[in-house]
Amino acid sequence: MTELLHAMAEHLVIVTLSMAVASLIGVALGVLSYWWHRAGVVIIALAEIIQTIPSLALLALLMIIFGLGDVTLAVALILYAQLPIIRNTTTALNELDSHIIDAARGMGMSRAQRLLKVEIPLSIPMIFGGIKVALVNSLSIAVMGVLIGSGGLGYIVYRGIQQRNMGRILLGAIPVVCIALLFDYLMGKVEVRLSKHTS
Amino acid sequence: MNLTTLFLANWPAIARSLATHIMLVVVSVGLGTITAIPLGIVLTRHRRFAPAVLAVAGMIQTIPGLVMLGFALVLLGIGTVPALAVLTIYSILPILQNTYTGISEVSPAYTDAAKGIGMTAMQVLFKVELPLARETIISGIRISTVYIVSWATLAGMIGAGGMGDWIWTGLATYNTGYILIGAIPSALLAFAFSAALGGLQRLLTPRGLRRQP
Amino acid sequence: MIEFRNVTKRYGAVTVLDDVSFTIKSGEFVVVIGPSGCGKTTTLRTINRLIEPKPGTVFIDGKDVTLQSGVELRRSIGYVIQQIGLFPNMTVEENIAVVPKLLKYPPEECRTIVHDLLALVNMPWDEYAHKYPNQLSGGQQQRIGVLRALAASPPIVLMDEPFGALDPVTREGLQEEVKRIQKKLKKTIVFVTHDMDEALRLADTIIFMDKGKILQMASPEEMLHKPADTLIKNFLGRHIEEETPSAPKRAEEFMKKRVYTVNENVKTLQSIERMRKREVNSLVVIDDEERYLGTVSIEEIKRRGKAGRAVSEYLNTDTLTVNRNSDAKEALDKLLASTENYVIVLNDDRSVAGIITRTSTAKALGEALWGEIEA
Known part of the structure; x- marks a missing residue:
């Protein structure tokens, strides 16, 4: 039991920390894509390519660079999280009502002020939606961390597989699926609430 | 060992792995497609079941690949068939979802007009709904294929072969060369499938529906 | 000839058509008008059995429509809707020829039909046949929508607010065109609208409906002179004043x-x-x-x-x-x-x-x- 709780805690810590970092990077790149359309095309194409790389292949390749351990898993999760976060950020910013931006400009706000005071706050629901997708995916991908020496629920699952023990596999799998569905549900609720505030 | 020499020394085996990998993808996505499209069509005819079916399919999607392969290993044993079973189940959801959405999003104006001018239910489906939903359905197949190329690397774990074998060996022995031999072609394979289906999607989009330049 | 005999249609507790009976003569241009929810569209869709007339019977040329399969029936009746519904995956030519193809006409005949029909509305074949609907203006699209309905030379054409989404100028042009085509080809047209101008301009006979019943069925002139109900009078509105001949100037x-x-x-x-x-x-x-x-x-x-x-x-x-x-x-x-x-x-x-x-x-x-x- 303590083993399970420990594994769950580890799983959650790696995923949430990775997503925190991924969100900062993703939103920044999303803003960059919004400000500078040409760069945006390249950034999104790169994120799409990363998304296409099979997860085992990406983990293995990253392991060559970062070695065995949590860091490699975290880097993989951050990379995989980029596409949904960047895409939602730029889409949200691009779809903002141009009158609002005109108004902000008319009040004499600088580009940075517009971004922080008007554009980002209005885009929060959609950005949050992107983070939700990334986080739910990450919970599932993180199970594979065990293959490159990281911990979490994947460890329990993998031991179960090695022992051909269905019970142990389920012991690791059920929390993963439940946590993923729970996050999906709760963050979905938050997303709805956020969008009520902005629209 | 130098990567080039490693590659040259092993290329027949690498080619076999690649062929196996492609086979796993094509067979499972093929089976998934012929299951998912009719199922999606049926769902559009019985909409009350759609939310439940799509929710279950979505839940299956959140089960990590490693776990699903573990199930297959324990329940069905080692080999190609268990791997194909898992991959097929995985491939269904995106195609099912896109078939359902694609057909549901066909404007009632078209289906009403089609019915009104005397098309049978089958004609409405094949002449109007499916052509108009085609782009969305193919995009579902594309998403599915990219997933399956990825999950198929895991199939090596249960003895189904594929490029995953090289990565597994590389990870187990901490051999960079093996990792690269497995990882790079599998990534390239994913790009190739994605690009090919993207091309097919554009090609099959009826001209009247293509975005005007 | 189209005959409704005691047709009623209920959805749950809502009665959409309430014991409706009327007869439309062949070659007549009949406009069905009334406030929204009056049952005019239901009436139209009952003719080609997109809605089943039950209880009650609809006869076309004396024959109960339910004796024929709905699909067969609809192929013999033209149908035009407000949203146009041209299939975006088909060219103008393919759209027009849809019904002839369903009826397995030989390809040369289909081509001739498309040629002739495009000529009828002055849209040259060379220029338009291979265009897709999204390359046409709204008015052109609905012209093709009308042609599609005419392609298999059905004696009856049903039109459900076909020009409702068009701008006034385009609408007027199409009204004239439809009226001209109807006279030329001697079609029976049943046309649903909520626009009295349109009804007065097009109709040989106007059927005015409200709450699933027919309030009045009369020629435009008769309706103007003797509106049977205050609702009709309100619908006619300015037309009544306008049409009253002012005493000659002295x-x-x-x-x-x-x-x-x-x-x-x-x-x-x-x-x-x-x-x-x-x-x-x-x-x-x-x-x-x-x-x-x-x-x-x-x-x-x-x-x-x-x-x-x-x-x-x-x-x-x-x-x-x-x-x-x-x-x-x-x-x-x-x-x-x-x-x-x-x-x-x-x-x-x-x-x-x-x-x-x-x-x-x-x-x-x-x-x-x-x-x-x-x-």
């Missing part, structure tokens, strides 16, 4: 009232003096009872006049006159036909009421058009 409306008269016994010099003062060339001569006798002009007196004679001796009795209540047109006709500059308007007792001059006519017309005019 002569008095064009005259100016100030007329310079002179008694027949006034002497020539005095009359000339009066003309100078008033800056006119002639005066209207009246007797002691103020009845009109004629006119006298300054030229006439200068030419033949002698001092001390009464103006009655130089009377011109050929001057044009009209009764004040007579049709103004008569006065204007007279004025225009002659070289005279005025027409005298008389009261019933032949006393002088006024005078119509070219200036007074222009002023009256101006006022009729633009209101009060300074002059």
Whole structure:
């Protein structure tokens, strides 16, 4: 039991920390894509390519660079999280009502002020939606961390597989699926609430 | 060992792995497609079941690949068939979802007009709904294929072969060369499938529906 | 011929059609109109069995429509909807030929049909046949929508607010076109709209519906003159006032009232003096009872006049006159036909009421058009 709780805690810590970092990077790149359309095309194409790389292949390749351990898993999760976060950020910013931006400009706000005071706050629901997708995916991908020496629920699952023990596999799998569905549900609720505030 | 020499020394085996990998993808996505499209069509005819079916399919999607392969290993044993079973189940959801959405999003104006001018239910489906939903359905197949190329690397774990074998060996022995031999072609394979289906999607989009330049 | 016999349609507790019966003759242009939710679209969709007529029966040419399969039936009836519904994955040609192809017409015949129909609406085949719907304007799309309905030469065409989404100018153009095509090809058209202008413009017969019942089925003229219900009257609205023939304008409306008269016994010099003062060339001569006798002009007196004679001796009795209540047109006709500059308007007792001059006519017309005019 303590083993399970420990594994769950580890799983959650790696995923949430990775997503925190991924969100900062993703939103920044999303803003960059919004400000500078040409760069945006390249950034999104790169994120799409990363998304296409099979997860085992990406983990293995990253392991060559970062070695065995949590860091490699975290880097993989951050990379995989980029596409949904960047895409939602730029889409949200691009779809903002141009009158609002005109108004902000008319009040004499600088580009940075517009971004922080008007554009980002209005885009929060959609950005949050992107983070939700990334986080739910990450919970599932993180199970594979065990293959490159990281911990979490994947460890329990993998031991179960090695022992051909269905019970142990389920012991690791059920929390993963439940946590993923729970996050999906709760963050979905938050997303709805956020969008009520902005629209 | 130098990567080039490693590659040259092993290329027949690498080619076999690649062929196996492609086979796993094509067979499972093929089976998934012929299951998912009719199922999606049926769902559009019985909409009350759609939310439940799509929710279950979505839940299956959140089960990590490693776990699903573990199930297959324990329940069905080692080999190609268990791997194909898992991959097929995985491939269904995106195609099912896109078939359902694609057909549901066909404007009632078209289906009403089609019915009104005397098309049978089958004609409405094949002449109007499916052509108009085609782009969305193919995009579902594309998403599915990219997933399956990825999950198929895991199939090596249960003895189904594929490029995953090289990565597994590389990870187990901490051999960079093996990792690269497995990882790079599998990534390239994913790009190739994605690009090919993207091309097919554009090609099959009826001209009247293509975005005007 | 289309006949509805006691057709009722209920959705749960809502009655959409309430025991509706009517007959449409072949070759008739029938417009079904009414407020939204009145059952007009349901009526239309019952004809081609997109909605089943139950209970009740719909007959086409005496045959119960339910005896035929819905699909077969619909292939023999044209159908045009407001959202146009041209299939975006098919070219103009393919869209028009859909029904002929469903009916397995040979390809050459399909091509001929497309050619002929495009010619009917002046859209050259070379230019339009291979375009896709999204390359056409809304009006062009709906033209093709109409052609698609006509392609298999169905005797009956159903149109459900086909022009509702078009701008007024395009709409009017298409209305004319449809009316022309209907006359030319002798189709029976059942046309649903909520626009009374459209109904009056197109219909041979208007069916006015409300709450699932027919309030009135009549020709446009009859509906205008005898609307059977206040709701219909409201729908007709401005048309009723507009169509009421205004009483013909009377002569008095064009005259100016100030007329310079002179008694027949006034002497020539005095009359000339009066003309100078008033800056006119002639005066209207009246007797002691103020009845009109004629006119006298300054030229006439200068030419033949002698001092001390009464103006009655130089009377011109050929001057044009009209009764004040007579049709103004008569006065204007007279004025225009002659070289005279005025027409005298008389009261019933032949006393002088006024005078119509070219200036007074222009002023009256101006006022009729633009209101009060300074002059």
